[in-house]
Amino acid sequence: MNFDEWCEPWIKVTPERQEYFMTQLQREIQPGHSLYGIKKIKAVGERLDQDDVLFVLFGHPYYQLAVVHLTYTASQMSTQWPRTTFFLNTEDWMENCMKPDSEGYD
Known part of the structure; x- marks a missing residue:
């Protein structure tokens, strides 16, 4: 994955x-x-204006990346939090997340 x-x-x-x-x-x-249960995850990017963090997922059966909106609380009562959006690969994340976020950012 290229994050240059x-x-x-x-x-x-x-x-x-x-x-x-x-x-x-x-x-x-x-x-x-x-x-939960994914053994190896690595934080590689963060969004400056929100609590979103880009993680690389090693060994996930379908996705290579996930953007997680951290809540900064202990575990939540709901498994919906922290909100997580998955991406197939770097290109998918760049096209469907980073570029649209950048277009609306000042």
């Missing part, structure tokens, strides 16, 4: 923020959530 080009409001995650986001994700995911 970023369009605001999306930026590359620094190593320090990567660890922070991974810890927060683990706090929020509970049994029944669509990301």
Whole structure:
């Protein structure tokens, strides 16, 4: 996956923020959530104007990426949170998420 080009409001995650986001994700995911049980996930991007984080999913049967809207609370009562949108690959995410987000960003 190639993440060399970023369009605001999306930026590359620094190593320090990567660890922070991974810890927060683990706090929020509970049994029944669509990301629960995925063994290896890596934060690679964050949206500047929202609490959205782009994660690479290793070993997911269908998707390579997910944008997760972190809530910054402990696990929720509903498995709908944190809200998660899946993408087949980098091209899918760039075309259907990063580019549209960039067009509406000032």
